[in-house]
Amino acid sequence: PVTVIEVLPNRVTQLKSSEKDGYRAVQVTFGKKRPQLLSKAEAGHFAKANVEPGKSLVEFRLADKEGADLAVGAEIKADFFAAGQVVDVTGTTIGKGFAGVMKRHNFAGHHATHGVSVSHRTPGSIGQRQTPGRVFKGKRMSGHMGVVRRTIEKLKIVEIDAERNLLLISGAVPGSEGGQVVVRPSVKAARQANRRKVAPSKAPPAAKAAGGKK
Template identity: 45%
Template sequence: MPGLIGKKVGMTSVFSVEGKSIPCTVIECGPCVVTQVKTTETDGYEALQLGFEEKKEKHTTKPLSGHFKKAGTTPKRKLVEFSGFETEHKLGDVIDVTLFEGTAFVDVIGTSKGKGFQGVVKRHGFSGVGEATHGQDDRQRAPGSIGACSTPSRVFKGMRMAGRTGGDRVTVANLQVLKVIPENNLLLVKGSVPGTKGSFVIIEK
């Protein structure tokens, strides 16, 4: 799917024609530079590699520095491949947020906030074991029984238990595009987007 790399700026709200307040996420979307053009002849598939956000030369490895010089651009912090662009692009071409003008809905991919090691109540929404009476002084947030005894004499794989939460790749599909602001490279989408403020996101048509 054609798309761009962006950065989550934060959340705000806009007013609809009817006067309703609509919560939305502001994304700094591009401009992205074409750093590699993959073709069926050379790579076995067709795709564009896009780079986003400036990076210092001294923080870039020698192989990547040569990769960016071949494209005629400065080092970039984030590289992502996209396919399905309707128009042809060459090395060094710049694609900006105007790509989404006239687009009603987009998919946004990001990394959710990491929450560390969490119990079953926070991680899976368990209600805990019993009430606070009848000697249940330390069981309010416990997982309870996790399996039978003699049969099957083991705990099944996939049992919902305590563990590391968040920090996963999350895709939110069909977010409505509320506004495109080309002069500031901003894209406003209805609803929330995974990740923290300042984190990279991928926006696809």
């Protein structure tokens, strides 16, 4: 199965350089936002780039030789990617409301019978006695589930529909239907490719000093 992602045209609003900003990056915006909803700083930023105001700004880091063909005001569309490319997809997960430990943390629960009553789905003990006399931080308990930022790594692009600006990505991505996601080239896949290019160097064994003891 694949997930279909519509790539709204990403308009380049700023290019950051190592000399001026200390790092290289491209800043883009997408969608549309009414001018009356913009702050003065946002309106000035979009006007300087001569770009239609968008919903939000997203920044992507660039390597030393990346982004040479990008310019302020240019559009990045689905054909920026390639079929077969491995990407990371970031989005906000679906909200599940208040959930118990069995749903939220995959607890097994208690026995159905053998003396267990009205506590089949409870977490059980959450601590000790007088020592330490408290519940440790990070204890897995019931609570709000979902609506968190998640990144699914190393998903493969199966096909690209450049005419309709669609990406067909293998597997599931975080978020509900119609939600906003960020798609970027896989970080780990790039690191692994660089490791393959650079073969490990084997240093010659150190020569034994003359006259040394065995």
